[in-house]
Amino acid sequence: MNRLHRHTGILAWLLWVTWNLAAQGNPSLSNAVPRHNLVIPVPSALPHYGWTTPNTRYDYVGRSPLGYEVLLETGSGTVVARIPFRDEWGRVSVDSSEFDIRIAPGTVNARIPVPLSSGAVILYRDQPYPAFRDEDGRIIVQYTLRNFTTNLPVAESNVRFPVVPATNDIPSTNPAITFTTAEPVPPAAAPAVVEVATPAPSTETPVVVPKPAPVPVPPAKPLAGRRNHAGIGATVTVSSTHATEANEGPPDALVDGMLTTRWSSEYTEPQHVILTFPKPIPARQINLFWETASAVRYAISTSIDGTTWQAQPPVTKQVPAEPRTDEIPLTRTPITAIRIDLLTRINPNWGFSLYEVEVLE
Numbered sequence: 447m448n449r450l451h452r453h454t455g456i457l458a459w460l461l462w463v464t465w466n467l468a469a470q471g472n473p474s475l476s477n478a479v480p481r482h483n484l485v486i487p488v489p490s491a492l493p494h495y496g497w498t499t500p501n502t503r504y505d506y507v508g509r510s511p512l513g514y515e516v517l518l519e520t521g522s523g524t525v526v527a528r529i530p531f532r533d534e535w536g537r538v539s540v541d542s543s544e545f546d547i548r549i550a551p552g553t554v555n556a557r558i559p560v561p562l563s564s565g566a567v568i569l570y571r572d573q574p575y576p577a578f579r580d581e582d583g584r585i586i587v588q589y590t591l592r593n594f595t596t597n598l599p600v601a602e603s604n605v606r607f608p609v610v611p612a613t614n615d616i617p618s619t620n621p622a623i624t625f626t627t628a629e630p631v632p633p634a635a636a637p638a639v640v641e642v643a644t645p646a647p648s649t650e651t652p653v654v655v656p657k658p659a660p661v662p663v664p665p666a667k668p669l670a671g672r673r674n675h676a677g678i679g680a681t682v683t684v685s686s687t688h689a690t691e692a693n694e695g696p697p698d699a700l701v702d703g704m705l706t707t708r709w710s711s712e713y714t715e716p717q718h719v720i721l722t723f724p725k726p727i728p729a730r731q732i733n734l735f736w737e738t739a740s741a742v743r744y745a746i747s748t749s750i751d752g753t754t755w756q757a758q759p760p761v762t763k764q765v766p767a768e769p770r771t772d773e774i775p776l777t778r779t780p781i782t783a784i785r786i787d788l789l790t791r792i793n794p795n796w797g798f799s800l801y802e803v804e805v806l807e
Contacts, residue, residue, distance in 0.1 A: 497769070515527075515565045529554065567598065700803045721805070733773050742765065751782060
């Protein structure tokens with residue numbers, strides 16, 4: 447029996463060597479089939495990915511350890527972006543069709559504005575994908591979904607090569623998955639790959655995928671239509687304006703209803719913003735759409751006559767330097783003005799920057 451096993455092993459090794467030599471002589475490998483679910487980051491040249499637009503459906507790529515991977519249409523084409531599972535307040539960011547089991551063709555529906563980031567694609571276990579070997583000997587999978595196509599380097603140990611018809615259809619079931627670190631793809635220029643293994647009874651401690659560091663370049667808001675709210679058209683008075691960076695505009699950008707423009711202060715503190723309305727507004731809430739250069743301490747005051755101010759307790763935040771939305775409840779008392787005193791910057795080298803001050807009745 448041992449001799450039979452030894453002979454079988456030698457035969458398998460010879461077959462592997464024969465295939466490998468043939469593959470090196472012919473760059474076409476026909477189809478590569480992942481041995482596990484693989485999550486592969488897809489870089490792009492975009493400096494930022496914007497924000498999700500509420501009640502907008504995004505084509506669903508898959509679910510990675512960090513969020514929902516979706517297709518995002520931009521001015522330069524289609525890219526893969528990531529919607530985090532929850533915003534900084536813990537609110538669920540999307541309604542996902544993944545719970546309908548059948549993912550393709552699927553979508554996720556954005557529930558609230560959250561910043562998007564660069565995303566990843568999922569290569570599903572036992573699904574064949576067109577592949578070839580490049581000049582450096584790496585295995586390259588040709589991935590296509592809807593109108594998005596890209597080439598993805600994968601570690602040879604993560605795939606096998608049966609000759610079967612290629613398809614990008616995603617399985618009709620969505621298996622429960624756990625995440626471990628896969629082998630790196632030689633050479634080092636290939637992107638890192640996260641291997642996803644189907645859970646099995648085991649006593650091993652699962653590998654925890656760390657949260658990525660905040661992107662240093664602040665994402666802009668989505669290229670959405672105008673947001674109608676009671677503050678549009680208000681007279682805006684500010685303590686200073688800085689308008690030399692990308693997307694920075696005049697103070698009126700704070701109440702133009704557009705999520706692609708912003709106001710920034712000079713790089714000092716304190717600063718202030720005053721909105722004066724043409725008629726009293728029974729405001730129930732204001733939403734502050736912060737750019738990365740946010741305030742970690744500020745105070746809101748309201749006035750019924752534009753002269754006497756009713757101050758609320760200062761707001762203090764312990765948050766990372768990234769875009770966020772603060773929701774400030776008010777009392778519905780008719781007011782003619784709102785004052786925002788910006789007291790402490792999140793970074794002493796920056797000013798304060800807001801995309802929009804949204805006033806809700």
